[in-house]
Amino acid sequence: MTDAEVDFNKIAKKWQKKWADSGIFKVREEPKKKKFYCLEMFPYPSGAGLHMGHVRNYAIGDCHARYKRMRGFNVLYPMGYDAFGLPAENAAIKNKINPKKWTEDNMALMKSQQKQLGLSYDWDRELATCYPEYYGWNQWIFLKMLEKGLAYKKKALANWCPSCKTVLANEQVVDGGCWRCHSPVEQKELEQWFLKITAYADQLLTDLDKLGNWPERVKVMQKNWIGKSEGVTTTFKVKDMDIKFSVFDSVPQTFMAQTFTVIAPEHPAVKELVKGTKHEKQVMEFVERIKRKKATDKFDIEKDMEGIFTGRYLEYPLAGDRLLPIWVASFVVYEYGSGVVNCSAHDKRDFDFARKYEIPLHPVMHPPDAKEAEKVRNLEYCYYKDPEGILDEPAKFKGRKWGDVREDIVRHLESTGYGKKEVNYKLRDWLISRQRYWGTPIPVVYCKKCGIVGVPEKELPVMLPEPEKVKFTGEGNPLDSCGEFVNVKCPKCKADARRETDTMDTFVDSSWYFLRYCSNKEQKMPFDQKAAEYWMPVDQYIGGIEHAVMHLLYARFFTKVLRDLKLVDADEPFSNLLCQGMVLKDGAVMSKSKGNVVDPRTIIEKFGPDTARLFILFMAMPEKELEWSDKGVEGSFRLLRKIYSLATKKLSYGNGKGLLSKDKQVLSKTHSTIKKTTEMVEEFRLNAAIGGVIELVNVLSKYSEGEVNKEVYKEALLNLTLLAAPFAPHIAEELWEIQGRKGFASLQNWPEYEEEKIDKEAEAMEQLVHTTLSDFETVLQLAKIEKPKEVVLVVAPGWKYELFRILKEELKKTRDQRALINTCLAEKDIKPHGQEVAKIVQAVLKDPGKLPQMILGKEKEQEAYAAAKETIEKEYGAKVKVEDAEKSKEQKARQAMPGKPAIVVR
């Protein structure tokens, strides 16, 4: 670097200020303009500030937002904070810090870092969920759901995290532990608030198909989570008792094989089944033991398949007077279906269980192969779910295939009066109660007379009491300690009443924040309908894969509920989803405990925000994991410096008359780079896009060292500036200014690939230079040196191989032509692209009469050769014939091959 060192941070600050002062990133609804809503998952303001994962997230999002803006879209690109949550409260308990203050400090820190990165947010739309202006609308939506029966309270076994001292939703239990602190989750019976997400199970499932641009794996995860299964529920009586069991069966075809029944240990009916019998003691001991095991350890089906007979039988009139012994079995899931299952020989797990406890089995289906059928009848192995399987029973369906008898069996079961077609889901209702302070108060009052009363709309928001009025002891819900909050009058009868002290799961906050951004100042409603109509759905959502189920499912649910409330018309909140990969260091996720954290601040301070952003975008595809590399950061830094010097260095201009071939190449490179970069950015292959830009930088860098054509250089530099704008916006602005342009680079139109403006020859050259052998150059060389009378260009398969084999032969006969070749290459200012060029030239020099024939096929190449033909004819006066060999290319190729050089390409 010969110039004075550039202070990229100074440049960054300068432009950040100009952007802010001019307000260029503020947006309004403009019905005439095409809108684009670009959104990143808003961060939780933790005390540590931004980490690399955030930087990556925002670099991707900002790049996209800037690109779309330059493409002429009216871009909504907002930022906010998911500000409620446990860490704030824990800080309050541990360090006696005001959770509100703590959160606000963190938000301020984060915001300053985001500003330091130069992200093009419309900061006027900022929101934070911990303020009544926001959470009041959580309450409003909750009340609407309460009205609709979508919010309800029930006593249920809940997942309890003893460390966080709160309840967790099913989705928040990961590997039997708390999703946040990983402590083992306990089961506790509590009265809790639920949102009826199951009412939308089917829609949430089927609408996944509308999400064409979501990653497949996310869709699969959601699908698994919803877990739809269709089948038949049959209801039978327990012998000698007044108990009936409904049993769900998704594989009803083999119902005649059912020989025993299993019931979940947690099932309350177990107690009744054994009450007062000789089995009682043993069975109840078993139940307790299994419950404990399930609660603590990782429960493993393979090892822990256990059961115990209850002494009771289920009547099974479908098979005459068959009685099914009822067992308590460890593997039965109480929460799924009815917690009772009928078992048969045609299920792997049932089969294994029956063998273990020597329960009789009764196969009713056999494989087509007679030998195998015999094995199945002898119970040598479990035969299940084979579409080719042939039924033996019931008699009515004997001989039918398992694969196509299903519907008939279902109808048959329904006709018996015992069965009913039913759909089951794994999805459970969403438990939103949290026994915590730092969250949205659930707007409900308990009155002795009126029962559960929703707080009237006009009294919203139910404000969280100031932290000073609450005791943070670490035991129980802090809100219970605030009498002023708890003791209220019933809104209906004005009698003394008690306020609900549960607060909402913070996932409620993030389930509709994208709607609030559309009109974050709205006072009368959660959001302005017209604004939401204009902006929704989010066109591009970007965030971590860890939210594949929870957040994304809840947000989809809320959107559907709000749609049914006629507040939005979008079915789905996010049309495109990008799940960015993790940022790794030394092969592991960056984490404090591993000590491999790289603080974005140090990188920004040292190299400036553009370097940090460019590096993080260039190092890997957005979806993939990114391995941090300090050296790579320096590489990006060097690149930016190189770009900067392209605009500031002294140039020596040529006489400016006509374009030299190198000028044409630069021009052509410029435009092909526009083309490539545009394609890559559209496809979110930002790493490849940057790779392309770097190529252009390298070409320009080299070009700028010799004599340059003023106009060509100007055009190249201008386009380079614009192409770089989404990736390194500050430097792009600076270059823009250096080039004497007015306004902001950020607001310019994205450059277009202008085909007609480019010299055809150079374009043709361009298309071939990097992808394949520069055939065109070769032909030009030949034409220039020998001024041949005729060049035949034809297309056929295998050309390169054949051509070069022949040329090699030629070469062998030649000696000492190297000097000459090198001379002509130098003169033409062409970097010897391959030995091949030299070889061809050499061959031609040896025997000018024997020219290679080339047979062209591909559209691209045809164009290239057409251009070549034109040039050669014009400039060198030789005749060129281009043959279209598309239809019979192989035939032609073969004809062309013997004795003569040929090109074999399809």
Next chain:
RNA sequence: GCCGCGGUGGCAGAACUUGGUUAAUGCGCUUGCUUCAGAAGCAAGUGAGAGCUCCACUCUCGUGUGGGUUCAAAUCCCGCCCGCGGCGCCA
């Protein structure tokens, strides 16, 4: 077990949609120039192996693995192996 994704030089990662001399781009490394020296910068080189006194050059093998289609396969088809992620008793 089921589902999804992937496997390319020393590393990250292009090229796979549309089969055409595999390896764009960056990092690293080697050599040279520059420098008091270092850093930075610039220039050339860099898949592996072998042959050749040297140079020039030549040969063989190379995209996890084994097959197939094709004049031609990283690319298309089939089998297998390995890795990552998700689901996990779902009746």
